[in-house]
Each structure stands twice: as structure tokens, then as C-alpha cells.
Amino acid sequence: xxxxxxxxxxxxxxxxxxxxxxxxxxxxxxxxxxxxxxxxxxxxxxxxxxxxxxxxxxxxxxxxxxxxxxxxxxxxxxxxxxxxxxxxxxxxxxxxxxxxxxxxxxxxxxxxxxxxxxxxxxxxxxxxxxxxxxxxxxxxxxxxxxx
Numbered sequence: 001x002x003x004x005x006x007x008x009x010x011x012x013x014x015x016x017x018x019x020x021x022x023x024x025x026x027x028x029x030x031x032x033x034x035x036x037x038x039x040x041x042x043x044x045x046x047x048x049x050x051x052x053x054x055x056x057x058x059x060x061x062x063x064x065x066x067x068x069x070x071x072x073x074x075x076x077x078x079x080x081x082x083x084x085x086x087x088x089x090x091x092x093x094x095x096x097x098x099x100x101x102x103x104x105x106x107x108x109x110x111x112x113x114x115x116x117x118x119x120x121x122x123x124x125x126x127x128x129x130x131x132x133x134x135x136x137x138x139x140x141x142x143x144x145x146x147x
Contacts, residue, residue: 040084043067043091050117053077056084057091057110064090068097075121082114093126103127 038054043065048057050072059065063085073079083089090111095102101123102108108115113130 035080038080038082046094047071050079050081052079054080055082057081057089058084059089059091063088064092066092066094068094068100070100070117070119070124073117073119073124075119077119079117080114081110081117083111086112093129099124101125 035054036052038056039052040056040058041048041051042058043060045060046066046068048067048070050070057067083091088111090109093100093102093108093110093115095105095107099122103126108126108129110129113128115126115128118125
């Protein structure tokens with residue numbers, strides 16, 4: 001569900017209108033925390049430009065592609081990515097190229113599973129993966145359940 005807000009005015013109490021507008025601005029600032037239905041995006045010349053918090057990734061051609069540069073997020077944003085054709089496509093996030101830092105210090109391959117990305121304003125930190133690789137990055141997504 002996409003939220004769209006309009007500025008409010010209140011003829012009786014302008015302070016209340018101001019408070020509501022501040023709340024709306026805070027909600028809008030957290031757009032990347034609300035996972036919308038994944039849309040498909042395609043790698044273009046080793047660049048992947050994100051437009052929302054959840055995407056399925058398609059290689060530029062064939063079934064394999066390297067991703068050397070990420071774009072599209074604002075500082076503090078997070079995103080979840082997975083291969084468009086799980087088990088068939090393999091996308092490789094290249095550690096240490098341009099603005100990508102893969103947890104574990106090695107490239108992360110994504111064929112099955114998912115990758116979690118955090119952008120600090122200069123670097124895209126990636127954890128996860130699946131499909132052979134990841135240099136330990138996949139271990140960071142391990143979830144323990146205690147009964």
C-alpha cells in the first residue's frame with residue numbers, strides 16, 4: 001500500500017495542523033522500511049539502480065551478471081533483493097568495487113535466497129546471498145529460534 005499525504009491546515013488550532021504535518025513527514029521518511037511488492041529491475045552495465053525497498057533482479061543478458069555499483073537509496077535506507085529466476089539466474093555483488101562492501105569481505109552470489117542491503121550515504125553494505133558464494137555473508141542472516 002502506498003501512502004500519499006497532503007499538508008493539513010486547521011483554522012481553529014494551527015499547532016495541531018503543524019503536529020499532524022510533522023507526523024506525516026516522519027511516516028514518509030520511512031518509505032524504505034515498508035516493503036512493497038517486489039518489482040523487477042535489470043542490471044545495466046554492472047549498475048543496479050533501486051527504486052524501492054524490494055526488487056527481483058534480472059541479469060542484463062543471459063543468466064549471469066556482475067553488480068559493481070548500486071544506486072537509488074538515500075542514507076539510512078535498507079532494501080531486500082532476490083534473483084528474478086531463482087536457481088537459474090546468478091547475480092554477483094562485487095566486493096570492494098565502486099560503492100559495494102560485502103559482509104565477509106568476498107563477493108556475494110545471489111541465485112537463491114535474498115540479499116539485505118544497507119546504505120550509509122557512501123557505501124552499500126550487503127549481507128546474505130545464496131547459490132554458492134558469499135564468503136560468510138550468508139551466515140549473518142542466520143536466525144535462531146528458541147522454544
